[in-house]
Amino acid sequence: MIVFEEFILKSTLEAIKTLYSTEIQSNLVQIQETRKEFEGDITIVVFPFIKISKKSPEITANEIGNYLVQNCNYVYQFNVIKGFLNLSVKPEYWLEFLKDLTFADSFGTLPKNSSGKRIMIEYSSPNTNKPLHLGHVRNNLLGYSLSKILQANGHEVIKVNLVNDRGIHICKSMLAWQKWGNDITPQKSGLKGDHLVGDFYVKFDQEYKKQIKQLTETGISAEEAEKRAPIIIEAQEMLQKWEAKNPEVISLWEMMNSWVYEGFKETYLKLGVDFDRVYYESQTYLHGKSLVQEGLEKGILYQRADKSVWIDLTSDGLDEKLLLRSDGTSVYMTQDLGTAVQRFEEYNNDELIYVVGNEQNYHFQVLSLILAKLGYSWAKDLKHLSYGMVELPSGKMKSREGTVVDADDLVDEMIKTAREMSQELGKLDEFDELQTNEIVKMIGLAALKYFILKVDPKKGMTFDPQESIDFNGNTGPFIQYTYARIRSIFRKAGETGIKLSPLNNNQALSNNKEGSLIKTLYKFPVILSDAGKNLSPALIANYVYDLSKEYNQFYHECPILKEENSEIRNLRLHLSEETGKIIKLSMNLLGINVPERM
């Protein structure tokens, strides 16, 4: 595959050496895409050179432009606007690029392990006391998409899920079920297991609040009341029994967790995400204690009079952090230290990416710092994909207060809307029921996934369930529609016996929409690589939107099957084919499917 930029960079360095007898660093040469409103393909910013040339930007640009036209094969003409040197790449090279593209299997992607690392990515990581909500949806979609993107960048990826299946939160649900459940089960209630368990979590909280209120009315402070409410004390006792492996508590715990897992399984399937390995916190929460011992011996950690163990990070601009409670039990950090060591030992991975919300930035900062202090060289290879919180127009979501957008409801709602919308447009007429179900599911999910993934992960986002979801404009369905259009052309071509033939070497581009489409296709490998480096599916999402928009303009302006000149028609068919391939590939990187028709 030709990469014009490399050659132009090299020639520009030569030009400066020849013209001004100075060798410069290659990072002084700024090469960028020429803006649409100007003529040309590739632009060099000449301002950095004027100190060397000691001439005006215009003269400098002209001198370099002339040199390139004479000495660089790919450049055939140029124009200068202010300090910008706009170069035009010879059309035959664009065509050659397109030709290479027709032979490429998955253009832009690197084969497995080609240049790659072994990367473990942890995402989802739900609690087992309640169903998944919109926040988890963002997490799952980011994690899954990122794993695809990293694979396409030639890395080996291990997707893992760490299920938070123990602790006070699940005891709350268990206790509430014990008290008010009347032996209800998912089967008897007809509810999904995770939803049923979540209902008891809410029930617990309501009762807890009631008890706090009663206590404060007797003159006890709110803080004290929160500690003394009988129901919270009962929950804590239950947690102790769990840790003591009390058979009754354990079997209740196993039963309710199994309900939740059934529910999660369904949600994951619906969202189309999966994992190579699932860890359970009940099996990992004791890890890390030996590390603490080691740290104490090395003098990195210290013990207080009450036996609790701490690390002092004040010299790193952070605080002191607890690593073992005074009763010797471990905390979240202890466990994370332990599991990180385990994972690197077990998988010998090069990186470990945690997909976790930005509310835990501090935690991960401390985590890698402690590991570095303990002497693990891979501490620098821990990465935190810190994504922003999803808020509703009404503000933050609170699961205890029932103001969350439930993941299952959300997906169902999207599919329902997709069905209504498609029906209204008369798009479902040719489909039978089975096909209809499949297509509306594909469209509804695309709308949801794309809406969430197109936003820069680092940024917070607001989600309006009523208005946010659209099927026009910068949306998943728009991109799917573009793909379906392309497929439709090839069905028609098949019916009329038109076939793709190899591209002619001397084929000229007949329309500038063809040119801008080729240029957009050309950008894909760089976008894919950037998306991997920046851990950002949003780059792919915005690119595939640009590509679709570009294609629709081309489609509108250029007849394809109706084109009578068979060479031009063939070129346009190839452009359509390649665009379709990259749309499909990009959408797959986002975890979104594309339909043959819609």
Added chain:
RNA sequence: GGUUCCGUAGCUCAGUUGGAUAGAGCAACAGCCUUCUAAGCUGUGGGUCUCGCGUUCGAAUCGCGACGGAAUCACCA
């Protein structure tokens, strides 16, 4: 209070080593289907890039300050 992140059109968002007249979509308005899928295309209006100062040939982008918002600083996870 300390630390970190954010502030771009009415709304949701792009804008990545500082580069040309800051871009899309939605919403509003006006056009385009006897022609390959109108979930499309074209056009109009809409901006003090929160504000100020600085660095620079050049700042939405970098630095400092102010204002506004978020997260975090737990013997929670």
